[in-house]
Amino acid sequence: MTIQTHKRTCSLCEATCGIEIEFNSATEEILSIKGDKSDPFSRGYICPKATALQDLQNDPDRLRTPLKKTASGWQEISWPQALNEAAEGFRRIQAEHGRDAVGSYLGNPNVHNYGNMIFGPLLLKQLGSKNKFSATSVDQLPHHMASLHMFGHQLQIPVPDIDRTDFLIVMGGNPLASNGSLMTAPDIKNRLKAIRERGGKILVIDPRRSETAGVADEHWFIRPGQDVLLLLSLLYVFIHELSAQLPALPEYIDSADLAGLCAAYAPENTAARSGIEAAQVRALAAQWLQAKSAVCYGRMGVSVQQYGGLCQWLINVLNIVSGNFDRTGGAMFTSPAVDIVGITAAQGGRGHFDRYRSRVRNLPEFGGELPVAVLAEEILTPGKGQIRAMLTVAGNPLLSTPNTRQLERAFESLDFMVSVDYFLNETSRHADLILPPCGPLERDHYDVIFNALAVRNVAKYSTALFKPKAGVLQDWQILLQLTKRLNRGDLKKRLTNRLTWAVMGWLKPEGVLNKMLKSGKTGLDLNALKKQPEGIDLGALQPVMPKRLFTRDKRLNLTPDVYLNALAQVASELQQPLTADGEFLLIGRRHIRSNNSWLHNSKRLVKGKSRCTLMLNPVDAERLGIADGVSVRVRSRVAELEVVAEVTDELMPGVVSIPHGWGHNVPGIRLTQAQEVAGVNTNDLTDDQLLDGLTGNAALNGVPVQLQAIA
Ligand SMILES: Nc1nc2c(c(=O)[nH]1)N[C@H]1C(S)=C(S)[C@@H](COP(=O)(O)OP(=O)(O)OC[C@H]3O[C@@H](n4cnc5c(=O)[nH]c(N)nc54)[C@H](O)[C@@H]3O)O[C@H]1N2
Ligand SMILES: Nc1nc2c(c(=O)[nH]1)N[C@H]1C(S)=C(S)[C@@H](COP(=O)(O)OP(=O)(O)OC[C@H]3O[C@@H](n4cnc5c(=O)[nH]c(N)nc54)[C@H](O)[C@@H]3O)O[C@H]1N2
Ligand code: SF4
Ligand SMILES: [Mo]
Numbered sequence: 139m140t141i142q143t144h145k146r147t148c149s150l151c152e153a154t155c156g157i158e159i160e161f162n163s164a165t166e167e168i169l170s171i172k173g174d175k176s177d178p179f180s181r182g183y184i185c186p187k188a189t190a191l192q193d194l195q196n197d198p199d200r201l202r203t204p205l206k207k208t209a210s211g212w213q214e215i216s217w218p219q220a221l222n223e224a225a226e227g228f229r230r231i232q233a234e235h236g237r238d239a240v241g242s243y244l245g246n247p248n249v250h251n252y253g254n255m256i257f258g259p260l261l262l263k264q265l266g267s268k269n270k271f272s273a274t275s276v277d278q279l280p281h282h283m284a285s286l287h288m289f290g291h292q293l294q295i296p297v298p299d300i301d302r303t304d305f306l307i308v309m310g311g312n313p314l315a316s317n318g319s320l321m322t323a324p325d326i327k328n329r330l331k332a333i334r335e336r337g338g339k340i341l342v343i344d345p346r347r348s349e350t351a352g353v354a355d356e357h358w359f360i361r362p363g364q365d366v367l368l369l370l371s372l373l374y375v376f377i378h379e380l381s382a383q384l385p386a387l388p389e390y391i392d393s394a395d396l397a398g399l400c401a402a403y404a405p406e407n408t409a410a411r412s413g414i415e416a417a418q419v420r421a422l423a424a425q426w427l428q429a430k431s432a433v434c435y436g437r438m439g440v441s442v443q444q445y446g447g448l449c450q451w452l453i454n455v456l457n458i459v460s461g462n463f464d465r466t467g468g469a470m471f472t473s474p475a476v477d478i479v480g481i482t483a484a485q486g487g488r489g490h491f492d493r494y495r496s497r498v499r500n501l502p503e504f505g506g507e508l509p510v511a512v513l514a515e516e517i518l519t520p521g522k523g524q525i526r527a528m529l530t531v532a533g534n535p536l537l538s539t540p541n542t543r544q545l546e547r548a549f550e551s552l553d554f555m556v557s558v559d560y561f562l563n564e565t566s567r568h569a570d571l572i573l574p575p576c577g578p579l580e581r582d583h584y585d586v587i588f589n590a591l592a593v594r595n596v597a598k599y600s601t602a603l604f605k606p607k608a609g610v611l612q613d614w615q616i617l618l619q620l621t622k623r624l625n626r627g628d629l630k631k632r633l634t635n636r637l638t639w640a641v642m643g644w645l646k647p648e649g650v651l652n653k654m655l656k657s658g659k660t661g662l663d664l665n666a667l668k669k670q671p672e673g674i675d676l677g678a679l680q681p682v683m684p685k686r687l688f689t690r691d692k693r694l695n696l697t698p699d700v701y702l703n704a705l706a707q708v709a710s711e712l713q714q715p716l717t718a719d720g721e722f723l724l725i726g727r728r729h730i731r732s733n734n735s736w737l738h739n740s741k742r743l744v745k746g747k748s749r750c751t752l753m754l755n756p757v758d759a760e761r762l763g764i765a766d767g768v769s770v771r772v773r774s775r776v777a778e779l780e781v782v783a784e785v786t787d788e789l790m791p792g793v794v795s796i797p798h799g800w801g802h803n804v805p806g807i808r809l810t811q812a813q814e815v816a817g818v819n820t821n822d823l824t825d826d827q828l829l830d831g832l833t834g835n836a837a838l839n840g841v842p843v844q845l846q847a848i849a
Contacts (some may be wrong), residue, residue, distance in 0.1 A: 146601075150188070153324040154588050154589075156598070158174045179594060186731050239524065241270070242265065245538070250585075251583075276836045283451075283491065292505055296457070301329060312344070314350040322585075346790070366448045369456060370708075372423050377459070388463075399705060433469050436450060444840060448701060475662050498516055530555070530556075536549065540828070558613065561574075561736070585598070599671070726795065750782075773823075780848065801821075
């Protein structure tokens with residue numbers, strides 16, 4: 139039999155759908171990719187991106203051999219040469235300028251690649267630089283911050299129990315396009331439909347009437363960046379007006395004076411800025427408390443904005459105060475087979491904040507990383523500790539992080555750079571060496587992170603579909619080889635390192651995974667998982683508190699000082715005008731056929747009408763004389779660009795939206811299909827100085843811009 143079927147998890151997004159790949163084992167040709175109906179979690183659902191795995195496997199632009207930049211262009215070189223030169227380059231820079239002179243940036247796909255999760259930290263530890271960056275600070279940093287300060291562990295993130303809730307409030311998330319985030323919930327559309335079928339309700343609060351709003355009972359526009367005011371007003375109504383209906387706080391929770399901290403935020407005081415009427419706020423608060431269970435879920439739109447830190451804290455506070463914490467249908471925690479929270483806690487890795495600061499802007503680290511919004515200035519500003527070399531692993535910061543034109547100048551000025559990536563793209567074109575790993579179907583897979591964020595407890599292991607061709611390395615092997623070449627310290631240290639790495643290299647990621655599984659409470663090991671390649675359902679989420687508090691005093695602090703201090707700033711900013719005359723607020727959006735910056739080389743995903751447009755409301759369009767389909771000039775503090783207008787009443791007046799991850803029209807890259815569609819890079823417009831001051835997360839939503847029709 140040469141036609142065979144392989145079951146695995148799609149590793150492209152957080153939904154972790156089960157797929158079935160039909161292939162010819164003799165030729166290694168993929169014949170089809172379908173949803174796996176036997177996967178107990180995804181039940182056969184897939185989105186259009188799953189088939190891009192096939193395109194990725196076959197993409198002629200995907201690099202198969204290390205590349206070296208030479209005076210006469212890119213040259214293919216052997217792995218030993220590539221690894222030696224990469225390590226040598228870093229050693230040379232560090233010998234001359236100190237450890238911090240080598241910076242690193244880890245992109246999003248690292249979280250979908252458990253080998254990188256295990257071996258990446260070894261390499262970063264050997265580099266020993268404080269200048270570590272990742273996509274976390276353009277994404278979920280506020281969630282980690284809230285979890286660290288409230289529950290004592292940055293990874294102990296509550297998940298909305300959407301399969302059992304009676305009232306779901308979605309703020310700044312569009313799971314119908316994104317398939318959910320920090321809420322692994324494959325087949326989200328049917329899970330949402332089920333809420334309404336059992337008599338529950340869904341409310342979406344978003345400056346855009348999104349696809350998710352389209353399946354909700356209600357949608358409210360909110361002015362970008364003003365969610366913090368709505369959340370404070372809801373707390374005000376709970377505490378000052380409906381306190382009789384509030385359940386008592388669980389015994390393990392400590393709180394400062396809640397009535398005092400929200401006293402200034404009566405709904406009447408916030409309506410003008412947020413765009414949400416006082417009566418609406420009161421109705422929502424009442425409905426929230428009347429519902430048998432309810433949960434508020436906030437994602438990108440309320441995380442990656444100026445008050446992301448406060449928003450994610452307040453969302454937790456409201457879920458707790460309303461009696462929906464750690465309870466069926468509310469905000470719950472997983473008990474995964476690989477207990478990544480427990481394992482890291484046992485190793486002293488609960489997370490930390492502000493142990494040191496960035497050199498130029500004096501911004502605090504979080505969990506050993508600095509905000510990526512300071513990366514460019516750390517490269518461009520001379521002095522001790524200046525970054526002179528970069529390592530990027532599975533990241534494309536030149537399309538993903540704020541003020542990319544400045545970052546472009548910074549990367550151009552580097553002395554040395556190495557990218558571990560599939561492609562010669564917007565970021566890796568600046569590298570001296572590109573080290574390409576095998577494709578995603580040529581490695582095994584386990585969702586260490588997303589099982590811990592899922593709406594049910596599940597476990598699933600996928601073997602590699604194809605063996606990597608001779609001489610092709612997996613990511614973890616590349617990372618380990620680099621680590622070994624950077625071994626340093628005294629003789630004893632170097633020998634211990636060598637022994638540790640030899641053992642880990644021998645175990646491989648799957649051996650480490652097996653140990654992690656066995657240390658858990660489910661009784662599962664790798665063999666058990668291999669016997670059920672469709673995945674194992676371990677049941678609905680269970681209450682875990684207060685056992686799963688990782689704070690020193692084993693108590694949950696509802697009102698950590700960092701948040702109380704940050705609130706003082708909101709109070710004064712509440713007095714400032716929201717936007718200057720003629721200013722619009724720029725937000726982002728996602729599309730189901732796109733995935734951040736890196737799947738635009740798949741023809742089947744990008745075909746059709748361009749999706750990289752500037753959406754704006756008809757009222758605004760008319761006022762400015764902008765017609766649908768014409769080019770508009772958009773200017774922010776840091777840059778200007780031209781983009782095609784899409785006039786639609788989906789957008790709130792005064793708000794415009796451009797999706798991120800586009801802008802493939804840069805010279806010297808090798809992405810045939812993506813370059814054809816190109817699009818514009820919205821992060822040219824976003825501002826490295828516009829931050830959530832509390833967490834250091836970039837504020838990529840709510841960026842002030844001016845529009846001008848192009849004659
Ligand atoms: N304006 C705006 N900007 C945003 C966002 C937004 O909403 N608006 N969203 C932000 C968010 S949430 C995120 S997560 C970031 C994403 O930002 P990044 O993580 O920096 O970028 P990605 O687009 O995910 O690019 C991933 C890179 O990894 C490579 N790659 C993919 N898989 C693998 C692999 O298995 N191994 C290796 N070695 N390489 C691989 C791809 O070729 C690509 O170069 O963007 C952020 N930027
Ligand atoms: N198809 C697809 N799926 C993806 C990705 C992708 O690029 N494409 N990326 C993956 C990644 S890395 C992530 S992190 C997740 C993100 O998943 P989501 O958090 O669902 O991200 P978005 O789809 O960008 O939805 C953000 C929503 O916030 C709204 N918004 C913007 N500003 C504000 C604001 O100030 N307040 C409020 N209330 N709303 C606001 C936007 O209009 C938008 O509807 O998606 C993942 N899944
Ligand atoms: S939603 Fe799509 S991209 Fe995400 S895991 Fe499922 S099939 Fe893959
Ligand atoms: Mo993300």
